[in-house]
Amino acid sequence: MKEIFEYIEQHHDAYLEELFTFLRCKSISTRDEGVKECAELLAGIMEKSKIKASIYPTDRHPIVYGERIEDETLPTMLVYGHYDVQPPEPLGEWESEPFEPTIRDGKIFCRGVSDDKSQLFTHIKAAQAWAEVKGRLPVNIKYLFEGEEEIGSPDLLPFVESHKELLKCDVCFYSDSHYHESGRPQINLGVKGLCYVEITLREAETDLHSMMATCIQNPAWRMVKLLNTMRDAESNITIDGFYDDVRPLNQLEIDAVSKIPSDNEVLKKQYGVDHFIKGRKSDNFYYNLIFEPTCNIAGISSGFTGNGSKTVLPREAVVKIDMRLVPGQTPDKIYETLRRHLDNHGFEDAQLKHYGMVTPSRTPVDHPYVEVAAQALREGFHEEPVIFPGIGGVAPDFVFTGHLGVPSIVIPYAAADQKNHAPNESMVLDGFFKGIRTSAALPYYLAKKTQA
Secondary structure (H helix, E strand, O other), rough: OHHHHHHHOHHHHHHHHHHHHHHOOOOEHHEEHHHHHHHHHHHHHHOOOEEEEEOOOOOOEEEEEEEEOOOOOEEEEEEEEEEOOOOOOOOOOOOOOOOOOEEEOOOEEEEEEEHHHHHHHHHHHHHHHHHHOOOOOEOOOEEEEEEOHHHHOOOOHHHHHHHHOOOOOOOOEOOOOOOOOOOOOOOOOOEEEEEEEEEEEEEOOOOHHHHHHHHOOOOHHHHHHHHHHEOOOOOOOOOOOOOOOOOOOOOOHHHHHHHHOOOOOOOOEEEEEEEEOOOOOOOOOHHHHHHHHHOOEEEEEEEEOOOOOOOOEEEEEEEEEEEEEEEOOOOHHHHHHHHHHHHOOOOOOOOOEEEEOOOEEOOOOOOOHHHHHHHHHHHHHHOOOOOOOOOOOOOHHHHHHHHHHEEEOOOOOOOOOOOOOOOOOOEEEHHHHHHHHHHHHHHHHHHHHHHH
């Protein structure tokens, strides 16, 4: 790896120049701003990096596919990523232009720099370093970069299902999210699923004068009652049958969480709170974050909520709830469970609809390719990585573990304070360059593992 690492070191300035061009392309998927143009730019970057690239249209935004097939008998790794980004608003909170990459205090500031453009970019430049220095890679690499992750990846699964032979591989690696708050590199082996719903209760045909509250039911009060059937005073979820399918943990998962460095005082300061909720089985922050499902009120509205006062009896009350699921649970069944719960508690009239369904996913802690990622990180960061059996977030991970049937291993290169989705999103320069080193080490250690 020495020659390859020297090549990477010599090309830092060129990498930044090319990355900055990529970052300036807006690619805001929620409003279809610059997405197609960014896909074309990305495909061009891949071609210049000696990766054969193709653009596949979907019903919404294009998928950029690339490959370097060295030898059909070699192991094949798939690299996933997304080139779409969140909108930059609120613009007034940015310290520099959101789509003009700026370096300050050892960080690059720009929308999309950590989520996920610079992280996927590391894998492209790693392959180029191998091609320039060695002429070939020790494994085959395929690349799957979508433009819809920030809108829930609606076309990713249909694409994967219809291109299984094209995407055939032994393992999926990707870089997104952030490493541990201590600065140590991190390996993520799973994500939670999601069932996002909206519940609406209605009474009158229109808002009424509040004097009618003695005669006509207020849907906001009914909504309070409804919500109280879903969680108890100890924060346990009381939706009938909600926990029934939660898969029991194995000892390897429990041991892995116990090894995650955790300082509650640092974490409370980071999140701006003075205490954490005790879980059903543990008061360990990471145990609950990784292993416990959630039922969260994401938003609630009814009646008059503006400045000043207005005496009104609202016609309806609406709540948006996101339930993050763990292995064993499925979003379709949880949706049905919630519908049945509402009916059984006197809320047959509640309107229920869903906005997002994602299946949870997890790769075993003891999978042989986890050590491949760990060895690559030791080479790239010169530190021992922290192993996370899963994270609290949601990603289209099940597309790879469930539909392609391969392990999926996430290796983040951004810092914990990256502020993705917020103003002043950033990527630490050190993490970016060490990410390229790590991404270059992955093929080396994958080849060694399969030859052993």
